[in-house]
Amino acid sequence: MTGALIVLQPGHSVVTDLGRTKGPAFGLPVNGALDQFSAKAANILAGNGDNDPLLELTALDFRMRATTDLLIAVTGAPLDLSVGGRDCPQWEPVSVRAGETVTVRGIRTGLRAYIAVRGSFTVPTLLGSCAPDTVVGFGLKLVEGTMLATQKTTAPITQPHFGLPLFRLGLAKPEFTTHPVIDVTDGPDVAEFGDTADLLFTTQYAVSPRSNHIGLRLGGALPERQLTSEVLSRGVPVGAIEVPSRDELLVLHRGRGVTAGYPVLGVVTSRSLDVLAQSRPGHTVTFRKTTVAEATAMHRTACLELDRLRNTVNTVFGLLGVGAGQRWHELSPASGA
Amino acid sequence: MAAATTTSRTMLDIYESGDAALRVVAQSGDAETNWATVHSLAGWLASVGVDGIHGAVPTYDSVLVEFDPYLTSARQVRAFILLGMRQLDFVGTTLREPRRFEVPVVYGGSYGPDLESVAEHQGLDVQDVIARHTAKTYVIRCLGAPAGSPMMDGPDFPVPVPRLKDPRLSVPAGAVSVAGRQAVIAPAVAPGGWCVIGQTPLTVLDAAREPLVPYVPGDELRFYRIPAEDFEKYEGQFLEARP
Numbered sequence: 001m002t003g004a005l006i007v008l009q010p011g012h013s014v015v016t017d018l019g020r021t022k023g024p025a026f027g028l029p030v031n032g033a034l035d036q037f038s039a040k041a042a043n044i045l046a047g048n049g050d051n052d053p054l055l056e057l058t059a060l061d062f063r064m065r066a067t068t069d070l071l072i073a074v075t076g077a078p079l080d081l082s083v084g085g086r087d088c089p090q091w092e093p094v095s096v097r098a099g100e101t102v103t104v105r106g107i108r109t110g111l112r113a114y115i116a117v118r119g120s121f122t123v124p125t126l127l128g129s130c131a132p133d134t135v136v137g138f139g140l141k142l143v144e145g146t147m148l149a150t151q152k153t154t155a156p157i158t159q160p161h162f163g164l165p166l167f168r169l170g171l172a173k174p175e176f177t178t179h180p181v182i183d184v185t186d187g188p189d190v191a192e193f194g195d196t197a198d199l200l201f202t203t204q205y206a207v208s209p210r211s212n213h214i215g216l217r218l219g220g221a222l223p224e225r226q227l228t229s230e231v232l233s234r235g236v237p238v239g240a241i242e243v244p245s246r247d248e249l250l251v252l253h254r255g256r257g258v259t260a261g262y263p264v265l266g267v268v269t270s271r272s273l274d275v276l277a278q279s280r281p282g283h284t285v286t287f288r289k290t291t292v293a294e295a296t297a298m299h300r301t302a303c304l305e306l307d308r309l310r311n312t313v314n315t316v317f318g319l320l321g322v323g324a325g326q327r328w329h330e331l332s333p334a335s336g337a
Numbered sequence: 338m339a340a341a342t343t344t345s346r347t348m349l350d351i352y353e354s355g356d357a358a359l360r361v362v363a364q365s366g367d368a369e370t371n372w373a374t375v376h377s378l379a380g381w382l383a384s385v386g387v388d389g390i391h392g393a394v395p396t397y398d399s400v401l402v403e404f405d406p407y408l409t410s411a412r413q414v415r416a417f418i419l420l421g422m423r424q425l426d427f428v429g430t431t432l433r434e435p436r437r438f439e440v441p442v443v444y445g446g447s448y449g450p451d452l453e454s455v456a457e458h459q460g461l462d463v464q465d466v467i468a469r470h471t472a473k474t475y476v477i478r479c480l481g482a483p484a485g486s487p488m489m490d491g492p493d494f495p496v497p498v499p500r501l502k503d504p505r506l507s508v509p510a511g512a513v514s515v516a517g518r519q520a521v522i523a524p525a526v527a528p529g530g531w532c533v534i535g536q537t538p539l540t541v542l543d544a545a546r547e548p549l550v551p552y553v554p555g556d557e558l559r560f561y562r563i564p565a566e567d568f569e570k571y572e573g574q575f576l577e578a579r580p
Contacts, residue, residue, distance in 0.1 A: 024401075025392040026548070026549060026550075027481055027550070028484060028485065028549070029482075133544075135483045136484050136549065137525070137544055185355055185356065187354065187355075188352035188360045230497045230516075230517035230518065231517075232396065232399075232517075233397065233479070233519065234360065234397075234399045235358075235393075235396055235400065236354075237355045237357065237358035237403065238357070244530070257481070257482025258480075258482050259394065259396055259481035260482065261516070261519075268355070269355065270356050270357050270406060292356050296356045296406045296410055296411070299356060300406070303407045
């Protein structure tokens with residue numbers, strides 16, 4: 001049975017997924033959830049696939065009303081979540097009864113939050129992803145009154161011992177801080193910056209208000225390229241650190257243009273890109289040098305944590321009978337996906 | 338960090354670019370060979386379709402290969418790229434027959450606000466800049482930012498064109514720009530640091546169409562000048578290959 005919700009107060013919200021990984025080959029940025037860990041965790045906690053469409057909220061308060069019984073999970077930056085007037089925990093599955101309003105207020109310490117709804121949404125895709133692309137003008141626009149259809153409804157899960165949390169799934173939540181340390185590997189062009197490259201690791205940088213999903217602009221002492229030759233346009237990875245002007249450092253994020261003609265000083269690790277996605281103007285950032293091998297290991301540790309969470313959620317949902325009676329219909333074809 | 342790697346015929350440098358990408362640079366010493374190499378390698382990677390490799394972004398002498406560091410690793414992808422180069426050495430590089438595109442452009446004025454400063458920097462007069470820009474048959478070298486821009490080797494100018502010191506926050510769709518030794522058309526509205534010398538009224542990109550842009554790397558393109566009063570006449574038409 002399909003369900004639905006209605007957006008009452010969109011704030012700054014979009015429907016997105018983990019990104020358009022086929023996009024860069026066609027000149028489109030990958031886009032998608034900027035804090036991938038929080039987005040995956042939200043979907044897992046809601047019993048969805050990691051890459052299923054979900055809501056990404058940036059900075060502003062958000063309200064929606066369920067028109068059917070739903071199961072949701074809210075992750076990302078600390079915030080105040082209430083459902084039908086009751087305070088509810090983040091990073092746990094939460095039942096929403098038909099007619100109840102879900103309110104997110106006061107996103108703080110970080111910038112972005114994620115709401116996954118069990119059964120996810122049916123939304124248009126481009127090159128296999130629903131992630132909005134502001135440059136080509138793709139993506140569902142959420143306004144007051146937008147109705148989102150979900151592929152499932154979930155009957156309320158009741159807690160017999162009033163006052164106790166319904167779930168305690170034990171995910172190690174990421175830390176949120178106004179002064180994160182960001183891991184960086186040497187970029188392919190680090191040698192062009194000579195000794196000034198070290199400034200990256202000895203400077204405290206301030207996040208500029210001009211930062212967005214394309215890139216973060218950071219003020220502070222800037223490494224300087226020692227060459228003056230023009231650079232041929234090259235594909236640049238998400239996380240690339242460039243020095244395009246004398247004012248600010250640029251750290252490219254998931255909305256980045258796929259090619260650029262600036263030398264790449266360093267590259268932020270996949271894990272730290274999630275942390276940077278939570279940095280807002282006024283926060284400060286310091287960089288720490290790491291290696292690709294260490295960065296890969298850290299990323300895999302985070303992925304394994306999510307795998308463990310997925311197993312726990314499957315077990316708990318199975319014991320609670322979440323989705324029982326519909327199981328045959330929910331089996332996906334054996335595609336390995 | 339950089340490992341120079343020799344395969345039987347082609348010299349490649351493979352650079353780490355974070356934990357989820359590698360930059361592969363062809364080092365044959367010949368620009369055409371380098372370009373054919375990186376585009377063939379990208380085509381091979383796309384055709385083989387490996388779990389964990391998201392895709393490849395080939396440009397002039399380099400290709401960025403992006404991957405999922407959970408499913409694979411920089412080390413494995415590097416080995417796979419070398420395997421691809423062996424394969425290409427064996428089967429050779431095949432590029433498809435180019436198509437031709439002709440692009441009307443209004444030069445200067447509000448359509449090309451940097452035309453005069455480019456002319457001044459080149460030590461040419463404005464007419465000469467336009468003449469050189471329209472004289473050349475360009476090969477589309479790669480799809481770039483934003484949104485599948487056709488990146489081309491620039492016109493025959495005396496010196497490279499410097500990028501703008503203060504990039505514009507918004508450049509209109511159809512903007513015709515130059516920077517360094519490169520030329521481009523902007524398919525969509527986006528910020529830009531290149532010098533805008535003109536604008537085409539044609540629509541280059543339409544998110545509702547597949548493919549999003551009508552050209553692929555290797556296709557050929559020429560510009561021709563139209564007067565400002567003809568701009569509206571062409572508006573709403575799509576850029577399409579000549580029959």
